[in-house]
Amino acid sequence: MPDDSVTFDRAADYYDETRGFPPGEEKNAAALICRAGNLTSASRVLEVGVGTGRIALPLAPCVRAVFGVDLSRPMMARLQARRSGEAVHPIQAGATQLPFPGSVFDAAVAVHVFHLIPAWRDAVRELARVLRPGGLLLTGYSGTGFRVLREAFIAALPPEHRGSVGVGTEEFAAFLTGEGWQPTGGPFTHRYTYHRSPGEYVDLLRRRVWSRTWRLTDEELEQGIAAVQAAIARHYGDPRRPAHLAAEFRLWAYRPPSPTSSV
Numbered sequence: 001m002p003d004d005s006v007t008f009d010r011a012a013d014y015y016d017e018t019r020g021f022p023p024g025e026e027k028n029a030a031a032l033i034c035r036a037g038n039l040t041s042a043s044r045v046l047e048v049g050v051g052t053g054r055i056a057l058p059l060a061p062c063v064r065a066v067f068g069v070d071l072s073r074p075m076m077a078r079l080q081a082r083r084s085g086e087a088v089h090p091i092q093a094g095a096t097q098l099p100f101p102g103s104v105f106d107a108a109v110a111v112h113v114f115h116l117i118p119a120w121r122d123a124v125r126e127l128a129r130v131l132r133p134g135g136l137l138l139t140g141y142s143g144t145g146f147r148v149l150r151e152a153f154i155a156a157l158p159p160e161h162r163g164s165v166g167v168g169t170e171e172f173a174a175f176l177t178g179e180g181w182q183p184t185g186g187p188f189t190h191r192y193t194y195h196r197s198p199g200e201y202v203d204l205l206r207r208r209v210w211s212r213t214w215r216l217t218d219e220e221l222e223q224g225i226a227a228v229q230a231a232i233a234r235h236y237g238d239p240r241r242p243a244h245l246a247a248e249f250r251l252w253a254y255r256p257p258s259p260t261s262s263v
């Protein structure tokens with residue numbers, strides 16, 4: 001069956017440069033994952049959508065091993081190039097058909113991935129299968145500031161391009177709890193700051209670094225950028241002046257339903 005998920009082959013060359021954490025924050029994000037998941041040096045962890053290893057590589061030192069699946073070979077080639085002995089094992093596979101037996105992982109991590117997977121419910125079912133009893137699903141995102149600009153961009157797009165092919169954070173949380181997954185505290189949040197000018201944000205849109213822009217025609221992209229430029233004039237003034245942005249890495253932890261409940 002074809003997988004209509006959004007793969008990141010085209011993003012491999014620029015992903016770390018444009019989407020990475022500011023220096024030092026990778027370790028803080030990894031520490032948050034360890035805390036939220038009660039992970040130890042004995043833990044075996046799965047990351048779905050492991051990409052370039054932005055999450056898995058700094059996480060590896062606090063666990064026994066991270067197995068990472070991704071549809072994109074070029075993204076995982078970046079991971080391999082950055083790796084310096086960490087116990088991270090990338091495997092090309094889709095989240096809806098995991099190449100693992102059942103009940104083998106202490107935790108499954110998914111950061112910025114379910115919005116890319118049309119069959120995300122099947123992916124959830126697979127995660128429930130591979131988590132051992134007592135294991136946890138840790139799902140999260142890193143928010144990047146410039147919320148007002150992002151909202152202006154999305155509002156200017158044709159309605160069919162405003163959403164994602166997969167699921168958003170709120171619908172995902174409602175689905176999990178409806179299916180009997182138990183939240184285990186949280187959300188767990190690490191806040192950090194960084195500098196970026198509104199003009200750089202526009203450049204990144206024009207370079208189509210975010211997957212949201214990949215389906216747009218040139219005209220649709222320019223329409224969104226015009227709305228962003230109007231919002232910059234209203235909220236920031238000089239587009240070249242760096243803004244001090246508040247960002248956050250946020251995680252939710254869930255225990256799977258017991259085998260008697262359906263997923």
Ligand SMILES: C[S@@+](CC[C@H](N)C(=O)[O-])C[C@H]1O[C@@H](n2cnc3c(N)ncnc32)[C@H](O)[C@@H]1O
Pocket residue numbers: 003005006007008009048049050051052053054055069070071072075093094095096110111112113116117
């Ligand atoms: C936005 S990146 C996130 C990478 C990493 N989790 C991070 O936070 O930096 C999403 C990744 O998920 C992968 N992906 C998309 N759909 C997938 C699927 N169905 N199964 C496995 N990986 C998938 C993409 O190829 C991409 O590498």
